[in-house]
Amino acid sequence: MSAAEETKTPAAAPPEPSALLQRVIARLGTLVAEHQSFRGEDCIHVAREHILDVARALRDSPELGFDLLLDVTCVDYFGQPDGFQNAPETWDRNHHLVRKRAEWRHRVNLPARGDAPRFAVVYHLVSTRLLHRLRVKCRVPEDQPAIASLSALWAGANWLERETFDLYGIRFDGHPDLRRIYLYDEFVGHPLRKDYAKHDEQPLEPYAGPGAQEPRRPH
Amino acid sequence: MPDLEPKNPAVPTDAPTADPARDLQTPLMRMQMGPSHPATHGTVKMVLDLDGERVVKADIQVGYLHRGFEKECETGYYYQNIPYTDRLNYSSPMLNNVGYCLAVEKLMDLRTPPRCDFIRVIAGEISRMSDHYLCLGAMALELAAMTPFLYLLEARELMCDLLDALCGARVTTNYIRIGGVSADLPEGFDRFAAERLDRSLGLLGDADKLLTQNPVFRERVEGTGHLAPETLIAHGVTGPLLRAGGVPYDVRRVQPYLVYGELDFDVPVGEHSDNFDRYLVRLEELRQSRRMIAQCFAKIPAGPVNSDDPRVRWPRKGKVFGRMEELIDQFKLVTEGGLVPPGEVYHAVEGANGELGFYIVSDGTGKPYKCRCRAPSFSNMSALEKMITGGMLADVVPTFDLINMIGGECDR
Secondary structure, three states, rough: OHHHHHOOOHHHHHOOOEEEEEEEEHHHHHHEEEEEEEEEEEEEEEEEEHHHHHHHHHOOOOOOOOOOOEEEEEEEOOOOOOOOOOOOOHHHHHHHHHHHHHHHHHOOOOOOOOOOOOOOEEEEOOOOOOEHHHHEEEEEOOOOEEEEEOOOOOOOHHHHHHHHHHOOEEEOOOOOOOOOOOOOOOOOOOOOOOOOOOOOOOOOOOOOOOOOOOOOOOO | OOOOEEEOOOOOOOOOOOOHHHEEEEEEEEEEEEEOOOOOOOEEEEEEEOOOOOOEEEEEOOOOOOOOHHHHHHHHHHHHHHHHHOOOOOOOOOHHHHHHHHHHHHOOOOOHHHHHHHHHHHHHHHHHHHHHHHHHHHHHHHOOOOHHHHHHHHHHHHHHHHHHHHOOOOOOOOOOOOOOOOOOOOOOHHHHHHHHHHHHHHHHHHHHHHHOHHHHHHHHOOOOOOOOHHHHHOOOOOOHHHHHHHOOOHHHHHHOOOOOOHHHOOOOOOOOOOOHHHHHHHHHHHHHHHHHHHHHHHOOOOOEEEEOOOOOOOOOOOHHHHHHHHHHHHHHHHHHOOOOOOEEEEEEEEOOOOEEEEEEEOOOOOOEEEEEEEOHHHHHHHHHHHHOOOEEEEEEEEEEEHHHOHHHHHOO
């Protein structure tokens, strides 16, 4: 049983947008590049230049009222278009190769990259008043992984964006305090990117905290 | 990092005042609270700039328990990741199991039998009670009230007994499966549970009598850690903290999953958004959980506890050893995992500390392409800075305790 037999793309969902999506599209107009509903969840795709306008409109329009930013994260579509049409077997083969010899990860056979940029920054929104949910996705290219920060609109975006920066290396322009949140500052790379192998080792950093300059006691 | 040299901006430097104490100039003192501090539970470092005893600036540093939950999930099959979710919020592990399995089931478009849904609600509510007992007990201890701590920890032990009877483990449960649960309720579990639950609520009543009307305790928690509901929402705070601010946002009520739609329960809300209200909301939620469990035991139907879907159903062991088809079935399930159709879902459940969501992206194989946990503790902790800034140093302790930051969940 191969995965391809079971593949049903999200585009196979009913073409008529849901009631919430109709309201969102009526409010945002052409800013919505693409929209889909899957398993009863609504998702819109917007260009990353428009994310601030879109977020402000979603938060401030009374008929949408998305006041609670639940989550900011990123998906690394490393060499894959959004719909995962590109043969999952390739991925399985690479997984096996990397698992056998971790240092062979540079030899993995990457599938052809689609036109879509590599990263997608994903926002989950909910309205505490109207109780509906929406997912907003923005594609971000690999060579310039940056997007506008939403921390001026939602204070909670501050930490969530720091986390996304830490683990995926997406820079958030206009963020007041963009530094790593989980890992230490000397960490090399961003561990949740798909080209960071699970068993990658980090260079050892000498201790630089308080008391580092003092002479060591003899053993 | 701010410069320590400048004078405290809160104290005016020019015009001399009649009050000589206000003219005293002291530099800010930087104090590091944590990562392992006797008055906090949870590994977090707070770098506080103090003007006397007043917190002028706070920098909260999390990440001491970061262990790559999401990276680990990407390399395991869907069914292999369930034990990792135990370790997210280790004081209410069942709720994490339920949240993860519901997200995967939503992706697979799978229906579970009604008996399974009831069992999940029972297990989840027991877990929630265990989490609230631990939170309130630890808070009492860190406010130097030893006796309620002992009562509440005993109550939590009773909850652990129930989890033990359900799945054989007290903390790392690994009970919920994709498409079902690992075992049906044991014989006579309802009587056993009713006895333990009532005893634990009796202990809660004792702790309640010791704390709620206690002037020393109220002095510490009333009015401290206040944050307006709008600010809480802007920070993404959910759960008892948000409800203590008067916003009745409870995922069990606003987007009922499992059988919560059929149960009769109240969502307690506070009005002052301070630590005392957070304490009271948790107290009342414990009693509501007891109500829900009693209704579940009254309504639970007989029947199977596992889904019959071939993608998740494990063949019977006796047949695996004797029949070819079941052997192949077992082999494929173990080595490929259940194949999950491509797509992405976000499923939220009400965790003990707020909305616990799992965002899973599937590429059609047996392993998640991405498995993201939206941890309530993380968003709640991001509001701590605003809650403690401007307050006294001693107020940091109850505020932090009632956020109930769980390191395993916050740092993942």
